[in-house]
Amino acid sequence: MSFIIRSAQHDDLNQLVDLAKQFNLLNLPGDKKVISDKIDRSQQSFEGKLPKNQAEYLFVVEDIEEKMVVGSSLVIAKHGSEEVPHSFFKIFKRDHFSQDLGIGFIHQVLRFQLDFDGPTEIGGLLVDKSYRRRPEKLGKQISLSRFLYMGLHPEKFEQRVLCELTPPLTEEGRSEFWEALGRRFTGLPYQEADLLSQSHKEFIESLFPQDDIYLCLLDSKARLVLGRVGEATKPAQHLLESIGFSYLDEVDPFDGGPHYGANTSEILPIKYGRRLKVSEFKDAAYKEQGLVATTGDEFKVALASADVRGQEVALAPKVRQLLDIEVGEEIYMSPFNYNRGR
Incomplete structure (x- = not known):
């Protein structure tokens, strides 16, 4: 069986929509209009017609014999600019010591941050459920192939690469971290806030607390999932770690999912x-x-x-x-x- 990884084309639209509907990815939803726009943007990006902060590259893996698109991956050339900053919580440690009691505590705190000159981001990794666990390791192929494009065209990308990994969610798709924190400051349910954040960032900056948040004050369920990776995402985490990515002590402000990163030149397929x-x-x-x-x-x-x-x-x-x-x-x-x- 033969597989090829290539840039997405408009002929792939219907198959990509069907593929995306198997999953629930925010940066590649099963929506025909959204995916059509992404293919447009991707084609313009490959042709060098868009500035870096607008460029997105959509890759697909095709089963040549079946003429079927069976996987995808995405690269956002720059995530975080003056117009639309990249937001996250940085995790810091703070020491507190009492001379009177002779005891001290090391507390973890969350500090809301905005990056106006952000990194390249990878995402959109999908493999058709019927093609998983195949000996060809299609998930690994489609994930690593985008780095070959980055290695060929370093000028199109930033010097750092970020990947936001999905944390454990409840069976209903709810985030315990969002319930404990984000919902209290925005009044929005998790799915609605996460979807809104794809196009509107202002409410995050305006409503999220600017002061340090002590983790010990959060619900235990929220603390338990903070910086953790969901079971379905663990293979992607292990693959990233094997090629030079590491946990940045940063988490998503919505669901507390961990951010992994690496210097572009040190990512092994590029190196x-x-x-x-x-x-x-x-x-x-x-x-x-x-x-x-x-x-x-x-x-x-x-x-x-x-x-x-x-x-x-x-x-x-x-x-x-x-x-x-x-x-x-x-x-x-x-x-x-x-x-x-x-």
């Missing part, structure tokens, strides 16, 4: 990405597995076995055909598997 010239070797042994990306106008990626020798690489004819690559052309290749000690 180990290489431009190589496609060649043919008589005795080619395709022992190295990696993600291979085209470097021309049309961005495409496939998981491939390769024989790398210096600045040259031999790829199986099937892979060259899949990516429409000729001998003598340049490709960009990154490893698919990373050892922590690499």
Whole structure:
């Protein structure tokens, strides 16, 4: 079975809507108008027609044989500007000590922050439920492939990358953290506030407390989920950690979900990405597995076995055909598997 990762096209609209409806992602909802607009924005972004603070790149993974879009991922080139700042709670520690009692406490506090010069953000990671747990590891492929595009075009992105991970929610989709904090300051239910925040940020800045909030004053259920990752999101967390992301001691102001981040140049698919010239070797042994990306106008990626020798690489004819690559052309290749000690 053959899979290819590429930029989203308008022909993908109906399949992308069906895919998004399987899930409930805020930055990729199952709404035809929203996804159509995202494809428009993505195409303009790939063509270099939008400024960085408006650019979004939508990638899809296609099952070539079935002609089916079975996964997606998204990169927001800049999340946080003067017009629309990025908001979060930073977690700090504060020491309190009583000389009279001879005892002290280290308290965790939340401090509301706004970033007017924000990082690049990744999100929108979806894999069709019927394609999960396949040996091709499609979730990993679609997640890592976007970093190859970033490695090829560093000028289009920021020097830091952020990922907001989903925390544990109740069976009804409610956030205990929001109930304990956000709802008290806005009067809004969680889903409504989170949806509103996608297009309107002013109410967050105006209504959220500017003073430090002591965590010990929050409901125990809210403290329990703060900075935690929901079960369904743990594979994404582990993948991010394996390529250089770490917890930033920052959480989402709505649901308390953890923010993970990394310096762009230190993310392993970018750090180990290489431009190589496609060649043919008589005795080619395709022992190295990696993600291979085209470097021309049309961005495409496939998981491939390769024989790398210096600045040259031999790829199986099937892979060259899949990516429409000729001998003598340049490709960009990154490893698919990373050892922590690499």
